[in-house]
Each structure stands twice: as C-alpha cells, then as structure tokens.
Amino acid sequence: MDTGFIIEKFILVAVIFGISLVIAMYSTYAERKVAAYLQDRLGPDRAGPFGILQPLADGVKMFMKEEIIPSTSNKWLFIVGPGLALLCACIGTAVIPWGSPMEIGGKIVPLQVADINVGVLYIFGVVSLGVYGVMIGGWASNNKYSLLSAIRAASQNISYEIAMGLSIIALLLMTNTLSLKEIVDQQHGWRWNVLYQPLGFLIFMVCSFAETNRAPFDLPECETELIGGYHTEYSSMKLGFYLFAEYINMFVSSAVMATLYFGGYNYPGMDYMATLLGPTWAPLFGVGVFFVKIVFFIFFFMWVRWTIPRFRYDQLMNLGWKGLIPLAIANIIITGIVIAIIEKF
DSSP states (O other): OOHHHHHHHHHHHHHHHHHHHHHHHHHHHHHHHHHHHHTTOOOOOSSSGGGTTHHHHHHHHHHHSOOOOOTTSOHHHHHHHHHHHHHHHHHGGGGOOOEEEEEETTEEEEEOSOOOTTHHHHHHHHHHHHHHHHHHHHHHTTOHHHHHHHHHHHHHHHHHHHHHHHHHHHHHHHHOOOOHHHHHHTTOTTOOGGGTOHHHHHHHHHHHHHHTTOTTSOGGGOHHHHTTGGGTTOOHHHHHHHHHHHHHHHHHHHHHHHHHHSOTTOOTTHHHHHHHHHHHHHHHHHHHHHHHHHHHHHHHHHHHHTTSOOOOHHHHHHIIIIIIHHHHHHHHHHHHHHHHHHHHO
C-alpha cells in the first residue's frame, strides 16, 4: 500500500478526531449560553472573555477530581463502559464525506476517510453499538438506579432505531445507493433530499433526539427518579467520557442529517464558486458550508432541550411504536408508489 496514502488518511483521521473533540468541548459552552439566553440569564462569563475558556476549566476539573470506583462494582467493565461509549461516538465520522475532493500540490485528496458502498449501514451499526457503553456502565456500577437507567436506554434506542431505519428506506428507494458520498453527489446544488422526503427527515430527526438521549427523550438520565441515570456512580474523567460521548453523538447526528437530507457540502452556486476559488479553496468553502449546517442542527438540539418538557416513559414508547413506525412504513409505501408511477409514465 502507498505510504503517502496511509499518511494522508492518518492526517485526515487526526484532524476529524480533533475537530470532534473541540466541537464536543465547546458544545458544553454553547449549551449553557443558549440555555442562559432562553432563560434571560448571562451564562458562564468568568473564565476568559465572555466565558470562552469555561470548557478548558471544566476539562481541568474533570481530570483533577477524585476518581471513585465502587467496591462492589465490576471494576473492569466499569472502566470499559465510558471508553466504549466514546469510541462508538467517534468512529461514526469515518464514512461522512466532509467535502468534495481538493487539490493539494497537484494531487487530488478526498475529504472522506472511507468511501465504502455501505456507508449508511455502517452508521447504523455504529449507532447500535453505542448502547453497549451505556448498558455496560449501568450494569457494572451495581446500582439499581443505574441499571434501571441502562435498561431504559437500551429499550429506547432499540425502539427508535427501527423507526430511524424505516425512515431511511424511503430515501434509499430514491437514491438507489448506500454510499454517503453518492447520496451527497446526487444533491448537487439545490437538489436536497429534504425537498422530496420531508416526512422521512422529520421522523429521522425525532429519532436522532431519542438516539442521542437528548431532551425531551433524556429518560435514561431522568434525575427526578433515577438520580443521575446510568452514570450515577461515575466521577472524574470517566463521567467526562460519557458527557463527551453525548455531545459527539449530537455532532455526528447533525452531520448525518445534513449529509442525507440537506446536501452535505453542496450549496446553491457551488459551480460558480468552484470556478472562482479553484480546486483547492472551493472544497474548503464547501466544508465551511457543511459545518454551518451542522452548527445549525446542534443549535436546534439545544433549543429543543430548553423549550420542550421531558416525556413520560410510556409517552416515549407510544410515540416510537404507535406513532413513528407506522408513519415511516406509510412513507415507504407512498414513496414506492410515486417512484413506480414516475418510472411508468
């Protein structure tokens, strides 16, 4: 294998990993600022100008706090749980196309770690593995509240993965591919899939809230009856890993929604910009557009959290099984009928 290819991919992985961690770190700051704005408060404003250094202070605090492992816990699994949650959150970025191929020193460099032809299935596989980190952490803690929270998380994730998968099927009927790169390329300019699959996007977005355990679907962390949820017994950086995993999952979910339904790095007038900026800077401009879409969805996650109250657990399950799944099946049937009619006439 070409050494240059390996170095190129290693650099791309390192950059994406670093960006994911930085976005997760500053999402905590953004969350508190958005909450403060919606509640007519100031939010963090002590550490640095406008509180911009607050995430660094929180990180130092996490590292410096006393680390406690319950004496009756399964110590090995207790340590593995947070690491697995963070790992599964990070590896989802591998198949996302961050931009169109760019030219560096006369060489074309794709801005995607792995362009596999089953990218959508890979994303769903990674999402399915993520619940193991939560489940292992809750069970290994040997705490009944943590275990109940982990069971909630597992049942919630399984329920909403079904509706999420069904919502994607209608999209795949239109695109005829499982490759995220091909799905993005088919949305060149303004041909975004959300214009043809608004119901599928709505179902996928609601399921993303449930999959990331974000309010109003944050029942696994419901402090009113479960203390802190599945990470009640965790402290120091192990707790930080769980919190980081949640924010990275939110970042990856936003990137996947932007990729599947909002054209990824595509935008109106991109052909003109490619002519104007050239083969090196035009792809970077597309990356910037892609991140603007991601930041919007991250803001939307936060906006909903501080606006809508938490569901009861029975309401959560009813919405998944009796609401979203029938809607997703109906969307598949309608999409299939429309495609068949268009192809016939």
